């Protein structure tokens with residue numbers, strides 16, 4: 434052309450830092466300030482977790498690869514109620530960066546959200562591809578049921594390939610966000626600072642007195658002091674189970690160890706079932 438500019442059909446070089454920046458900007462927007470406790474962070478983390486936590490090691494099915502939660506039946510299962518909010522938030526970014534897959538975008542958003550909320554750096558790499566339809570949606574029942582106990586938690590997370598320590602580390606994500614009556618049936622936040630990543634969840638599990646909440650909702654626990662915080666039956670199972678409890682104690686005492694172990698386990702979670710072409714350089 435006469436201007437000498439490169440033709441607009443030149444291929445786009447994927448710049449994931451630009452996507453990271455757009456996710457941070459989304460989290461810092463006015464819209465975010467008005468949402469829940471003032472951040473989209475927790476719901477973005479939950480989207481990354483639920484799209485990944487459907488993985489089954491034995492059959493190598495489910496997981497973040499494919500982004501099948503865009504389609505029924507996965508989009509409509511009870512466990513994923515409310516996650517349409519997170520998916521819709523990220524749609525404009527998919528339009529802005531059409532070269533990124535939904536599955537890379539959703540998992541990257543979860544990693545960036547953890548980092549932006551003061552958490553550890555989450556090793557993340559691209560390489561996921563999207564499925565064109567819902568034919569390969571994982572079956573319902575792969576995500577944990579909050580009304581159950583330690584055996585159920587183990588069944589769910591061992592199926593993904595995690596051990597007891599990793600289960601407890603991952604559960605520390607409940608420092609973030611809250612339950613919504615119209616989504617899960619449960620109500621309230623776990624901690625006093627639900628938009629800051631910390632080990633407060635473990636401290637509260639051990640230090641607070643938790644009583645059954647008297648209400649017309651499903652069984653959940655409330656703290657004795659303020660009655661403003663909550664725990665799910667599955668959260669309580671971590672202190673009631675004698676193999677889980679030592680890790681709750683470890684992470685309550687040592688936030689550095691928690692940050693390290695969480696980063697590793699969360700990164701692994703986001704990669705379950707993903708057929709990468711290259712090795713991740715910054716992961717041991």
Ligand code: DDH
Pocket residue numbers: 475476478479482515577578579580586603604606607609610611612613614616617618619665667699
């Ligand atoms: Fe969770 N979680 N989660 N969770 N979760 C809920 C919210 C959030 C269980 C049940 C619930 C993890 C593990 C478990 C987050 C992250 C993670 C809600 C409330 C329920 C119920 C949903 C609603 O009403 O909006 C159960 C059961 C388990 C289990 O392990 C047995 C894990 C492993 C993670 C993770 O990220 C690694 C986050 C963040 C939220 C807050 C969402 C929000 O909108 O706020």
